[in-house]
Amino acid sequence: MLTRSAIFLFMVWSVGALAEPLAEPLRGQEVNSDVKIPPPRELAAAAPAISGMFMGASTLFAPDGQRFGEAVTQASLGRLSEGETRDQLGDFMTSLLVRAGIVTFDSPRAALASSGEKSHDGSWPAWTGPTPMALSVSRTGRAASVRRR
Amino acid sequence: MAVLVLAGYLLVPTAVQAQQVPEWLQNLKLPNSAAKSIMTPSAWGAAFGSAFLGAGIAESTPYLSTSDGIVAMGYGMGDPVLKVGLQIGTTVSDLSEFNNFSFSVKIHRYLARGTSIAIGGESLFSKDASADDAGDSFYFVMSHVVQAFGSSSPGIGRVHVSAGIGSGRFFRKSGRDFSEGKGRNGTAAFGNVAVEVARSMNILLEWSGTNLLTGVSTTIQMRNVPISLSLALADLTSYSGNGVRVLAGAALAVSF
Numbered sequence: 366m367l368t369r370s371a372i373f374l375f376m377v378w379s380v381g382a383l384a385e386p387l388a389e390p391l392r393g394q395e396v397n398s399d400v401k402i403p404p405p406r407e408l409a410a411a412a413p414a415i416s417g418m419f420m421g422a423s424t425l426f427a428p429d430g431q432r433f434g435e436a437v438t439q440a441s442l443g444r445l446s447e448g449e450t451r452d453q454l455g456d457f458m459t460s461l462l463v464r465a466g467i468v469t470f471d472s473p474r475a476a477l478a479s480s481g482e483k484s485h486d487g488s489w490p491a492w493t494g495p496t497p498m499a500l501s502v503s504r505t506g507r508a509a510s511v512r513r514r
Numbered sequence: 515m516a517v518l519v520l521a522g523y524l525l526v527p528t529a530v531q532a533q534q535v536p537e538w539l540q541n542l543k544l545p546n547s548a549a550k551s552i553m554t555p556s557a558w559g560a561a562f563g564s565a566f567l568g569a570g571i572a573e574s575t576p577y578l579s580t581s582d583g584i585v586a587m588g589y590g591m592g593d594p595v596l597k598v599g600l601q602i603g604t605t606v607s608d609l610s611e612f613n614n615f616s617f618s619v620k621i622h623r624y625l626a627r628g629t630s631i632a633i634g635g636e637s638l639f640s641k642d643a644s645a646d647d648a649g650d651s652f653y654f655v656m657s658h659v660v661q662a663f664g665s666s667s668p669g670i671g672r673v674h675v676s677a678g679i680g681s682g683r684f685f686r687k688s689g690r691d692f693s694e695g696k697g698r699n700g701t702a703a704f705g706n707v708a709v710e711v712a713r714s715m716n717i718l719l720e721w722s723g724t725n726l727l728t729g730v731s732t733t734i735q736m737r738n739v740p741i742s743l744s745l746a747l748a749d750l751t752s753y754s755g756n757g758v759r760v761l762a763g764a765a766l767a768v769s770f
Binding site: 433434437438456457460461462463464465467 | 535536539540544561562563593594595596624
């Protein structure tokens with residue numbers, strides 16, 4: 366951290382020292398003009414500074430040795446939930462692992478499909494919450510209605 | 515044939531064994547956390563669960579000595595690895611008046627082996643197009659982290675490159691450039707190189723389509739909030755503008 370800060374400060378100083386003699390004579394060339402001069406193009410709006418920083422800092426772009434390996438191994442063994450995996454590896458790397466087939470996460474629907482608690486008439490089990498319960502009633506009612514006809 | 519070779523090169527290995535980190539992943543070089551460019555876009559972008567805020571300032575305007583700057587903010591949506599990522603931003607491009615807003619959008623997709631592509635637009639829906647550089651600017655860009663050399667560990671010589679083509683500010687010079695005999699159009703093609711010289715620190719060199727820039731960028735962590743700091747020299751050649759300008763910028767990102 367200290368070394369990096371020192372290097373950055375040196376860079377700032379160097380750029381400033383270089384810019385001063387280059388910029389000084391040019392200030393004398395200012396010319397009044399009716400032409401509307403656009404403001405200086407941004408450093409950030411083009412999003413390189415932002416997205417470059419963002420993508421690196423909010424995701425673990427750079428695998429960090431043992432920690433990375435351990436997290437991947439734990440995730441591939443199913444010992445980490447999707448949330449835990451994303452916390453440890455970042456969204457980008459987690460998605461990369463999913464795409465490569467190294468890590469898989471069971472979606473709620475997939476869990477239900479493999480659940481032995483799925484009832485025989487195709488309705489969702491009651492423990493899944495109010496919406497599936499409502500569906501269950503509806504489907505059962507509709508099936509009964511069909512049988513009556 | 516070349517397309518097939520490229521497609522084969524970029525293909526993600528799928529035959530991997532669970533419970534171990536495959537070698538290709540251990541050796542994969544992805545971008546570091548510092549900025550990859552100064553004024554040109556890269557194909558890396560924000561994804562779902564993130565927002566950013568940044569500001570930039572230039573010590574002088576081309577052909578004038580007045581300084582000005584911008585404030586930008588935005589957020590990400592989607593997933594650039596599994597589907598596509600979408601980055602939406604808004605920019606206040608005239609801080610002295612604080613009256614010129616524009617929008618930017620970028621759709622980006624990670625391919626494989628440290629390669630990403632993006633298409634986007636900038637300075638969109640600007641109230642006064644002439645006050646926001648060249649008005650609407652659209653681009654296509656491909657970014658890559660060189661896999662052949664450097665280390666996958668942070669801080670050791672990764673090389674990031676981007677190349678793209680665009681309209682608007684990537685192509686058109688200012689009216690003043692034209693009146694100064696510097697031509698009406700730039701190259702439309704742009705590109706940048708960012709070499710990692712220390713952990714989360716890049717030295718930058720880029721061609722914006724109308725001029726050459728160089729700079730340095732680093733990212734520091736402050737209470738788990740990453741803050742990117744960049745310093746650059748713009749208009750290094752006489753292809754446009756009237757001399758070297760100093761640019762500086764800072765940005766922070768939050769995850770939620």
